[in-house]
Amino acid sequence: MxxxxxxxxxxxxxxxxxxxxxxxxxxxxxxxxxxxxxxxxxxxxxxxxxxxxxxxxxxxxxxxxxxxxxxxxxxxxxxxxxxxxxxxxxxxxxxxxxxxxxxxxxxxxxxxxxxxxxxxxxxxxxxxxxxxxxxxxxxxxxxxxxxxxxxxxxxxxxxxxxxxxxxxxxxxxxxxxxxxxxxxxxxxxxxxxxxxxxxxxxxxxxxxxGVEIELPDGGVFFDKDGHARSRVRTQWWIKKNSTLGEVCMPIDVLEESIANHPVAASDLLGYPESxxxxxxxxxxxxxxxxxxxxxxxxxxxxxxxxxxxxxxxxxxxxxxxxxxxxxx
Missing domain, CATH: 3.60.21.10 (Metallo-dependent phosphatases)
Known part of the structure; x- marks a missing residue:
């Protein structure tokens, strides 16, 4: 090819x-x-x-x-x-x-x-x-x-x-x-x-x-195969105060009301720059x-x-x- x-x-x-x-x-x-x-x-x-x-x-x-x-x-x-x-x-x-x-x-x-x-x-x-x-x-x-x-x-x-x-x-x-x-x-x-x-x-x-986070208030999204999911994968290397929309994988899967939900740095894994x-x-x-x-x-x-x-x-x-x- x-x-x-x-x-x-x-x-x-x-x-x-x-x-x-x-x-x-x-x-x-x-x-x-x-x-x-x-x-x-x-x-x-x-x-x-x-x-x-x-x-x-x-x-x-x-x-x-x-x-x-x-x-x-x-x-x-x-x-x-x-x-x-x-x-x-x-x-x-x-x-x-x-x-x-x-x-x-x-x-x-x-x-x-x-x-x-x-x-x-x-x-x-x-x-x-x-x-x-x-x-x-x-x-x-x-x-x-x-x-x-x-x-x-x-x-x-x-x-x-x-x-x-x-x-x-x-x-x-x-x-x-x-x-x-x-x-x-x-x-x-x-x-x-x-x-x-x-x-x-x-x-x-x-x-x-990967690392997943439970969506708040019983929220769900649909993955690439059309399956309903109540947990979303995170960009696990990030460790800072964020929102679900900023740390989820893929970044565009969540509705706005869920994407704006805050996530504390302490709830994220992180991968140090060092x-x-x-x-x-x-x-x-x-x-x-x-x-x-x-x-x-x-x-x-x-x-x-x-x-x-x-x-x-x-x-x-x-x-x-x-x-x-x-x-x-």
Whole structure:
């Protein structure tokens, strides 16, 4: 396919010193293999017979490889060899977590699955099921689920951090005591994280889906899929006296009467300016990719809703640079 666009001008993109050892962080892919290949090739990655690789750089995938798009298998046939060969790193997204729970029986409820197979959950997972659930695909499905199990919940690297939705120090500290050294889920922790009321459940909800605030006075809004919601995601990196409209994600989902409701700084998480840059996906942003703060960037620009597949070419900078975004 042809490159649809660059997020920044070609001149600015070419100014990057791509020979400097660095990371290329890629946001939510959601079954769009053609755009993934186009983005990798745009950034100088070439297939070496095993997978895509760059001579000097390494990809970091931010999770949500699956669901929604038309090329589930195609995405994983690119991503999995890259991670297994060391050409890429990756973290778990909420869709990979949901897939594991969907395909895992609940040991406490015989015959039931950790993620209920109701109409809503089936519809969300349908694109993946269409490609992987058949007698001829069982071995391939097992390999994919094993890959999902191998994904860490976060990465804390030299100079940057990566998590699918929210860097929450208290939940990360708690999960560190319950995960192996590589921050992956054990079978026991998957069960706990799928069980409402368990501490691990709230931790996973926050790390992989973000921080939410209950709307006042029984208020609701409708999300991108038309579902009524009584809790709204927040721009968790902000910590100042605000209104719901100023801190919600997306910023335009609330009616004015609810948007004007005050929120105290003490009710917000915040991400200090002194911390190293953190990269997230998850939030279905639109428009021109831009940093959210000097040390916070979201790379989910709604590829599954007609938007861009976006990357950030990190060169070691502590203050993020808008010119380092690119996409197709």
């Amino acid at each position: 042809s490159v649809a666009s660059l997020c920044r001008s070609g001149a600015a993109y070419k100014e990057l010193n791509v020979n400097t050892k660095g990371y290329d962080l890629i946001g939510d892919i959601h079954g769009h293999a053609d755009k993934l290949v186009a983005l990798l090739e745009l950034m100088g990655y070439r297939h070496d017979g095993v997978g895509y690789r760059h001579p000097d750089r390494q990809v970091i995938f931010l999770g949500d490889f699956i669901d929604r798009g038309p090329q589930q298998r195609g995405v994983l046939q690119v991503v999995m060899p890259m991670v297994k060969s060391g050409a890429a790193l990756a973290v778990m997204g909420n869709h990979e977590f949901n897939a594991l729970a969907f395909h895992t029986l609940d040991p406490h409820r015989p015959g039931q699955w950790l993620r209920p197979r109701n109409n809503k959950n089936m519809a969300q997972h349908l694109a993946f099921l269409a490609e992987y659930v058949s007698p001829n695909c069982k071995h391939e499905l097992d390999d994919v689920l094993d890959f999902f199990r191998s994904l860490p919940l976060w990465l804390d690297l030299d100079g940057l951090r990566v998590v699918h939705a929210c860097w929450h120090p208290l939940y990360i500290e708690m999960m560190e005591t319950r995960t192996p050294h590589d921050n992956t889920l054990t079978p026991e922790l998957l069960v706990a994280a799928s069980t409402a009321g368990e501490p691990a459940y709230e931790a996973i909800e926050t790390l992989l889906k 911390e190293k840059p953190v990269f997230v996906g998850h939030y279905w942003l639109k428009g021109q990719p831009t940093k959210l703060a000097d040390n916070v960037a979201c790379l989910d620009y709604s590829v599954a809703k007609g938007g861009k597949l976006v990357a950030y070419r990190w060169q070691g900078e502590a203050v993020l640079v808008n010119e380092h975004f690119c996409g197709v």
